[in-house]
Amino acid sequence: MQISWIENKRARKDWAAGFRHRNQELILRKPENTSAARSFAFNKTAVVVLFNNFERVMLRSKFTPDRIVNLDETDINTVLPTPKVLAEKKQRQVGQIVSAERGELVTFCGIVTATGAALPPVYIFLRVHFEGAPQGSLGLEIRSGWLTAELYIQVLQHIQRQISCTKDNPILIICDNHESHISIEVVNYCRNNDSDSSENELLKLSDNDDNEKSDEGGGEELDIPKSEI
Numbered sequence: 001m002q003i004s005w006i007e008n009k010r011a012r013k014d015w016a017a018g019f020r021h022r023n024q025e026l027i028l029r030k031p032e033n034t035s036a037a038r039s040f041a042f043n044k045t046a047v048v049v050l051f052n053n054f055e056r057v058m059l060r061s062k063f064t065p066d067r068i069v070n071l072d073e074t075d076i077n078t079v080l081p082t083p084k085v086l087a088e089k090k091q092r093q094v095g096q097i098v099s100a101e102r103g104e105l106v107t108f109c110g111i112v113t114a115t116g117a118a119l120p121p122v123y124i125f126l127r128v129h130f131e132g133a134p135q136g137s138l139g140l141e142i143r144s145g146w147l148t149a150e151l152y153i154q155v156l157q158h159i160q161r162q163i164s165c166t167k168d169n170p171i172l173i174i175c176d177n178h179e180s181h182i183s184i185e186v187v188n189y190c191r192n193n194d195s196d197s198s199e200n201e202l203l204k205l206s207d208n209d210d211n212e213k214s215d216e217g218g219g220e221e222l223d224i225p226k227s228e229i
Contacts (some may be wrong), residue, residue, distance in 0.1 A: 007094075038073045052177070057102050057172060061170060061172070063170075063171070063172045064115070064134065065114035065115045066113050066115050066117070067113075067163075067165070067171045067172060068113060068114040068168070068171070068172045068174065069111060069112070069113055069114075069119075069159060069163070069169070069171055069172065069173050069174065070111075070112055070113075070114070070173075070174045070175070071109060071110065071111045071112075071155070071159075071173065071174075072109070072110060072175065072176065073107050073108065073109045073110075073147055073178075074107070074108050074110070075105055075106070075107055075108075075145075076105075076108050077104070077105060077106075078104045078106065102146065104126050105126070105144075105145035105146070106123060106124065106125055106126075106145060107123070107124035107145055107146060107147055108121060108122075108123060108124075109121055109122035109123075109124070109147065109155060111159060111162075113163075118162070119159065119162045120134055120135070120136035120137045120158075120162065121133075121134065121137055121138075122137065122138045122139075122140065122155050122158060123137060123138070123139050123149055124139075124140045124141075124142060124144050124145055124146070124151060125138070125139060125140070125141055125142075125145065126141070126142070126143060126144075129135065136162070137160040138154065138155070140154060147178070147180050147182075147187040148180050149179070149180045149183035149186060150185060151180070152180045152181060152183070152186060153186060153189050155184060156173075156186070156189070159171075159173070
């Protein structure tokens with residue numbers, strides 16, 4: 001062992017370069033940030049509870065793949081990350097023209113069925129007017145750009161318009177436990193729409209980092225009378 005390793009308590013850069021050269025299957029990656037709460041919630045107990053609830057729902061209602069819907073949101077910034085460019089060493093600053101110095105948040109809600117069919121997505125903007133979205137898409141407006149319980153009800157109505165679901169032909173919606181997905185407004189909407197709206201089921205996935213963990217720590221079947229979202 002080299003003396004510098006003992007003194008500095010670490011290997012030198014030339015050893016690291018040689019190690020990567022000897023192990024071509026390794027690549028330097030930038031890790032994705034995951035909160036401790038979200039990491040701890042993903043465990044064997046949580047997964048078992050989730051699939052047990054899913055099995056119970058499937059045995060009771062026998063959903064076909066085209067009646068199982070999964071939705072999730074992601075945020076999109078209107079200003080893209082700055083790429084690396086070639087420039088002279090003596091040049092102190094390299095600029096790039098963008099639409100704005102600070103981007104605006106746009107929330108994208110993707111909706112797919114278990115067959116792989118994608119429904120028209122939902123966009124949540126800071127402004128009312130938008131154009132160029134896929135045909136049939138739903139555009140919602142809120143100053144924060146985030147999905148709320150009030151907007152989520154409109155998302156459910158959007159799904160009902162795209163999928164002809166009735167009491168005799170319900171659908172299963174699988175989503176995470178974000179507060180907008182399981183709020184009292186959503187529950188009341190389900191209870192008050194048992195005639196011409198769908199009688200749906202909702203299977204909540206494992207807790208994410210935006211909410212408190214449930215007692216079971218895993219998937220939870222929400223038992224809501226009349227219409228279960």
